[in-house]
Structures are given as C-alpha cells and as structure tokens.
Amino acid sequence: PGDLLRLALLFPSREELEQICAGTDVTPEVVESIIRVAIEIGREGREGQSVGTSFVVGDTDAVMNNSRQFVLNPFHGHKEAERQITGSSIRGNIKEFAQLDGAFIVSGDGVVESAGRYITVDMSQVKIPDGLGSRHSSIAGITMVTSSIGIVVSQSGGLITIFKDGKIVQTIG
Numbered sequence: 001p002g003d004l005l006r007l008a009l010l011f012p013s014r015e016e017l018e019q020i021c022a023g024t025d026v027t028p029e030v031v032e033s034i035i036r037v038a039i040e041i042g043r044e045g046r047e048g049q050s051v052g053t054s055f056v057v058g059d060t061d062a063v064m065n066n067s068r069q070f071v072l073n074p075f076h077g078h079k080e081a082e083r084q085i086t087g088s089s090i091r092g093n094i095k096e097f098a099q100l101d102g103a104f105i106v107s108g109d110g111v112v113e114s115a116g117r118y119i120t121v122d123m124s125q126v127k128i129p130d131g132l133g134s135r136h137s138s139i140a141g142i143t144m145v146t147s148s149i150g151i152v153v154s155q156s157g158g159l160i161t162i163f164k165d166g167k168i169v170q171t172i173g
Contacts, residue, residue: 010172010173011035011039011172012031012032012035012162012170012172014028016170017031017032020149020162020164020169020170021149023147024057024058024059024108024147024148024149024164025058025059025107025108025109025147026057026058026108026148026149027108027109027110029086029110030057030085030086030106030108030109030110031057031149031151031162033085033086033110034055034057034085034106034151035151035160035162035172037085037091037094037095038053038055038151038153038160039158039160039172039173040091040095041053041094041095041098041153041158042153042154042157042158042159042160042173043158044095045158046095046096046098046099050155050156050157050158051098051099051153051155052135052152052153052154052155052156053098053099053100053103053104053135053152053153054103054104054135054138054139054150054151054152054153055103055104055105055106055150055151055152056103056104056105056106056117056119056139056142056143056146056148056149056150057106057107057108057148057149057150057151058106058107058108058146058147058148058149059108059146059147059148060105060106060107060108060113062145062146062147062148063105063117063142063146063148064105064113064114064117066119066120066121066142066145066146067103067105067117067118067119067120067142068117068118068120069114069116069117069118070100070101070102070116070117070118071100071101071102071115071116072116073114073115073116074093074097074100074115074116075112075113075114075115076114080111083111083112083113084110084111084112085106085110085111085112086110090112094112097115097116098153100115100116101116101118102115102116102117102118103115103116103117103118103119103138103139103142104117105117119138119139119141119142121138121141121142121144121145122141123137123138123140123141125141125144125166126140126141126144126166127140127166128140128168129168132154132161135152135154135155136152136154136161136163139151139152139163140163140166140167140168141166143163143164143165143166143167144165144166149162149163149164150162150163150164151163154173157173158173159171159172159173160172160173
C-alpha cells in the first residue's frame, strides 16, 4: 500500500498532463493510460523478471518514418477499437509484448499502431543523464525530431521517464 500511495503522489496532475501534451496531437487521457500501464510493467515485470519498454505517442507518420519494424507487428490487422490504449482490454497484451525489443508506437488519439519498432534517428545530439541507456537515448532522440512524447520504463528499478522535445519532462518512481 505504501508503494501505491507514493506512486499516486508522483502521478502527474491533470495540469501536468495537459502541459506534457501541449503542442502535440496527443490527448492527456492517452498519456495517462500509457503511464498507468507503464507503472504496472515497472512494478510487476513479467513472471517475476524486470521488464523495460518504451512508448512513442503522437506524430505517428513522422515517428513511423524515423523507425523500422524490428519484429513482426503483433497489432497489425486488428481493428482500431481493439487497439485503443485507453480501453482496459489491451492492457494485458501491452504487458505481454513489453518484453519485445523495440518501442510501442501509439497515435495521439490512443490507437496502438505497432510494437517492436526500432528507432532510427541520429542520437548524437541527445543529452541524457548518466545511467540511462540506449532505450532512453533513442526515445529522447525521436522526441527531438518529431512532435511526439516518449515514455520509458527502465528495466532496472521500473523508473518511468517522460520525454518531450528530446528532454526529460517528468520522472515517476
């Protein structure tokens, strides 16, 4: 219970969510849903093992143009309604596919477009704190060159980092 209370206190307020989404095509409800599933992944992992993953939200065409499919896309061919991140039915699938290498790509209105995407941007201009790895670096990079928001679950410790414009805008955990 103490952990849940701490996370609730660290969870972004409505105003913070709106600020994070400002200047993008992403709705606060979509970011909130992704943060909630990210917290579950960071806290629970999969079968007792720590899992790290990442989400890139919004500016989908530009994000897809700056990434490539790393593994078969498990969401390909499914109806948009079945891929809506704000719905509870997809959460189990997200947690299951979080173990795949690569990022989840989610549209600004919450449709999961892909899992297992490899980000292909130049990361030489990315400046992130020491201790954060290639997952954080690639997500910072994609948010630097697109109008997207990046959310990363760190495999070590389950820390959640939110990126926008190539910079960390919030940390949860």
